Amino acid sequence: MVFGVAKEEDTITEEIMTKLTVTDEKEKEEEKKLSISSVEISSIGCLRKKKLLVLDLNGLLADIVSPPPKRAKPDAIVARKAIFKRPFYHEFLNFCFERFEVAVWSSRLKY
Numbered sequence: 001m002v003f004g005v006a007k008e009e010d011t012i013t014e015e016i017m018t019k020l021t022v023t024d025e026k027e028k029e030e031e032k033k034l035s036i037s038s039v040e041i042s043s044i045g046c047l048r049k050k051k052l053l054v055l056d057l058n059g060l061l062a063d064i065v066s067p068p069p070k071r072a073k074p075d076a077i078v079a080r081k082a083i084f085k086r087p088f089y090h091e092f093l094n095f096c097f098e099r100f101e102v103a104v105w106s107s108r109l110k111y
Contacts, residue, residue, distance in 0.1 A: 053100035058108050061089050 066081040074082035
């Protein structure tokens with residue numbers, strides 16, 4: 001009888017070990033799924049970058065006039081050219097900076 005009890009204990013031990021191994025494997029699979037999900041979520045977040053908005057300096061944000069007019073007071077004078085800021089340019093830029101990556105472009109030639 002002692003031999004039979006030992007055999008039953010071995011069988012029970014093997015069953016427990018098998019169940020533990022299966023449980024460990026299932027947990028590892030779940031961990032893999034979780035880590036894959038996190039990678040997918042973070043990579044989707046990368047796709048939500050702001051779009052690039054390129055603004056032309058002359059005409060849109062400011063008006064550059066040469067020679068400076070005598071009747072109007074420019075916001076600045078650079079190299080004997082009058083620079084007039086556009087009305088509400090500051091509010092417009094704030095709007096753009098909140099929603100876009102902003103770059104400034106100018107096709108104006110230096111002369």
